[in-house]
Amino acid sequence: MKLFVPIGTAVAWHSTYQDVELGSESAKCQPDPDRDSITSGEFPKGFKWSFATAAYQIEGAYDKDGKGQNIWDKFSNENNPCHVEDCQNGNDACKSYMNMDRDVGNMAKLGIENYRFSFSWARLCPKGKCGVTGEHSAAGIKHYHDFLDKLQAANIEPFVTLYHWDLPQALQDEYGGWANETVVDDFGDYARFVFQEYGDKVKNWITLNESEVVCDLGYGAGFFAPGLTGWGPQFHCRHHTVLAHVKAYHIYDSEFRARQGGRIGITMNTNWYEPNSDLQADKDASQRWMDDQLGFWADPIYRTGDYPPSVLARIPDWALPRMTDEQKKLNLGTADFFGLNHYTTSLVKDCDNNGNNCGSSWTGLGCSEWPQAGSGWLFSVPWGFRRILSYIDQTYDSNKYPIFVTENGISSRGNGTDLNPELDDAWRIHHYTNYIGQMKRAIEEDKVNVQVYTAWSLMDNFEWTTGYHERFGLMWTNFTSDERHTYFKDSARFFGRTAMTNCLSVEGDTSTCPKAFLNLE
Ligand code: GBH
Numbered sequence: 001m002k003l004f005v006p007i008g009t010a011v012a013w014h015s016t017y018q019d020v021e022l023g024s025e026s027a028k029c030q031p032d033p034d035r036d037s038i039t040s041g042e043f044p045k046g047f048k049w050s051f052a053t054a055a056y057q058i059e060g061a062y063d064k065d066g067k068g069q070n071i072w073d074k075f076s077n078e079n080n081p082c083h084v085e086d087c088q089n090g091n092d093a094c095k096s097y098m099n100m101d102r103d104v105g106n107m108a109k110l111g112i113e114n115y116r117f118s119f120s121w122a123r124l125c126p127k128g129k130c131g132v133t134g135e136h137s138a139a140g141i142k143h144y145h146d147f148l149d150k151l152q153a154a155n156i157e158p159f160v161t162l163y164h165w166d167l168p169q170a171l172q173d174e175y176g177g178w179a180n181e182t183v184v185d186d187f188g189d190y191a192r193f194v195f196q197e198y199g200d201k202v203k204n205w206i207t208l209n210e211s212e213v214v215c216d217l218g219y220g221a222g223f224f225a226p227g228l229t230g231w232g233p234q235f236h237c238r239h240h241t242v243l244a245h246v247k248a249y250h251i252y253d254s255e256f257r258a259r260q261g262g263r264i265g266i267t268m269n270t271n272w273y274e275p276n277s278d279l280q281a282d283k284d285a286s287q288r289w290m291d292d293q294l295g296f297w298a299d300p301i302y303r304t305g306d307y308p309p310s311v312l313a314r315i316p317d318w319a320l321p322r323m324t325d326e327q328k329k330l331n332l333g334t335a336d337f338f339g340l341n342h343y344t345t346s347l348v349k350d351c352d353n354n355g356n357n358c359g360s361s362w363t364g365l366g367c368s369e370w371p372q373a374g375s376g377w378l379f380s381v382p383w384g385f386r387r388i389l390s391y392i393d394q395t396y397d398s399n400k401y402p403i404f405v406t407e408n409g410i411s412s413r414g415n416g417t418d419l420n421p422e423l424d425d426a427w428r429i430h431h432y433t434n435y436i437g438q439m440k441r442a443i444e445e446d447k448v449n450v451q452v453y454t455a456w457s458l459m460d461n462f463e464w465t466t467g468y469h470e471r472f473g474l475m476w477t478n479f480t481s482d483e484r485h486t487y488f489k490d491s492a493r494f495f496g497r498t499a500m501t502n503c504l505s506v507e508g509d510t511s512t513c514p515k516a517f518l519n520l521e
Contacts, residue, residue, distance in 0.1 A: 020364040024347050026276045029367030035383045038437025040512040042503040049499035050114035051458035052407050054164035056090050058461045061097035065139035068126025070166040075225030088467030094477050095484045100147050108154040110496030115156050116454050118164035128168030130193035148201045159204040172226050178237035184244045191248035195256045203262035207248045210269040211241035235320040242300050249334035267339030267406045270294040272384035273348045281350035285362035289348050302396040305332035341407035345384030374413030374470045382434035389442035398449035409456035411470040421476040428491040436504050459486050
């Protein structure tokens with residue numbers, strides 16, 4: 001099924017909402033032992049292993065303790081038509097808001113010492129205004145203090161995302177949310193408020209999660225909240241996410257860094273875009289695709305201060321405002337690390353078969369040989385992970401900006417029921433082993449400076465428009481039990497062992513890594 005709908009006469013503006021066509025006959029679909037092989041062994045000392053979640057996907061308690069409505073609350077509760085499979089919503093999700101001990105306990109049992117999660121903006125500032133005159137929720141503020149204290153007691157280091165897609169609805173209603181530049185100031189006020197309140201406890205800040213998804217799906221294609229469409233909203237949104245990140249960075253840098261001594265960065269999502277062939281036109285098309293999905297944020301922040309030339313050449317200024325010289329200076333260097341969410345790879349072919357460079361159009365392809373996950377867009381292609389890490393190092397310099405892998409994982413669909421959960425997920429262990437093994441090659445052979453690896457996700461949760469149908473968790477969540485009981489999948493034990501020993505054991509090889517002492521019920 002092609003989900004992408006061209007807008008007007010515009011040429012397909014890319015990627016995550018354009019399904020790939022399977023059946024590439026590229027030689028790259030064939031196994032390649034040299035490319036595909038991995039080995040067991042230890043990671044550099046101090047390497048960090050982490051789990052990730054996001055507030056809207058796990059917390060529930062959507063109207064508890066004065067929390068304001070956000071755009072996903074509204075979007076997932078609309079019923080005519082429903083935007084989420086089977087009309088599900090995140091009202092209760094994993095009920096993590098009232099099960100903090102369960103979540104912290106699960107991580108502690110697995111020996112995981114880092115946790116990436118997000119704050120719910122509307123839980124802290126119900127109407128989205130966090131400035132001095134804004135309304136702040138005492139109960140919401142206390143909640144994250146309690147949670148951070150529990151993490152600290154369990155010796156788990158927090159990585160906090162400020163924005164994982166849950167804009168306060170009030171800001172959407174007032175001025176159109178991310179499509180309006182007022183959001184930049186409101187995000188700045190929110191960031192300042194949060195640094196002020198929690199900066200003693202949190203030393204790793206991620207401003208925005210996957211702005212590309214926020215804007216392309218939420219404001220361009222309309223599949224995600226708030227469901228708007230068109231190049232105007234989409235590219236204004238994109239522009240404002242860059243400016244909002246830059247603003248939050250400078251606030252941290254000038255007002256808090258000296259006292260709090262933490263780190264701040266942004267997380268971007270990208271596939272690896274491999275040219276379908278060695279034709280120059282296919283290589284150029286792949287580069288354009290990288291520019292669209294990654295370079296749009298990474299170039300301004302880590303490389304030039306401005307958008308990639310291929311983007312500026314294709315997107316008119318009525319849709320995408322141009323950066324002023326002053327903005328370019330303010331943008332450049334505004335991060336302490338490079339946050340990467342990576343899941344899958346696509347092959348890219350230029351728009352015709354003759355090898356002509358068509359300039360603005362291209363096709364995403366997949367190999368029928370690639371194992372498909374429970375999510376239609378996700379194919380397990382481990383070697384692409386090594387290539388994207390190496391591309392980021394070469395383009396953005398991982399010695400200057402260490403790479404934090406802030407998400408990587410794989411889903412199942414329809415496997416098991418709450419009465420008979422699928423806990424023996426050897427296929428998921430296989431996926432993690434190979435992705436982690438390819439990351440190890442990037443570190444050892446390509447000298448890429450990767451410092452953190454984060455598994456998505458700690459537990460099965462609300463997977464946006466597919467609701468509870470796609471399970472990314474290393475823990476099984478029983479969504480039919482009132483308490484949302486969780487169970488360890490085999491992959492959780494595998495990940496715990498990997499983290500505890502700081503060492504990858506490739507299937508069948510038990511000799512290389514030190515023994516781990518996991519104490520799991
Ligand atoms: C991440 O996005 C998110 O950060 C996280 O919240 C999410 O749970 C996790 O991955 C797993 O999906 O609707 O068919 O057009 C990963 C990038 C971008 C992949 C949006 C799916 C939607 C495809 N995602 N895309 S479709």
